[in-house]
Amino acid sequence: MRVTYRQIARILVRGLPLADDEIAGKVEEYTRAIEAMPEEARVALKAGYVFSSKVPPDEREDAFHDFVLAVSCGRTPKTKALPI
Numbered sequence: 001m002r003v004t005y006r007q008i009a010r011i012l013v014r015g016l017p018l019a020d021d022e023i024a025g026k027v028e029e030y031t032r033a034i035e036a037m038p039e040e041a042r043v044a045l046k047a048g049y050v051f052s053s054k055v056p057p058d059e060r061e062d063a064f065h066d067f068v069l070a071v072s073c074g075r076t077p078k079t080k081a082l083p084i
Contacts, residue, residue: 001050001051001053003046005031005034005035005042005045006027006031007025007027008030008034008045008046008049009030009031009033009034010027011049011052011060011061011064013026013030014061014082015025015061028060037080040072041072043067043071045073046067047067047068047071048065048066048067048068048071049062049064051063051067052064052067055062
């Protein structure tokens, strides 16, 4: 599944109280903000988008937020490989 930053921005903007003519501008603003994020944050957003697409549409936005938080907060510290 190919995920674009624009798709992620659209799901983030969907919940904002905006007029129809403001939505496109806000999506572009969010897209640029996502592009400027560190790679780790962008990966968390993409993972959240992919996994939330598997739940029913009425639960998708909440699932997206839950998945993004779980991925971004669930990082493990880097560890060295054990010698074999």
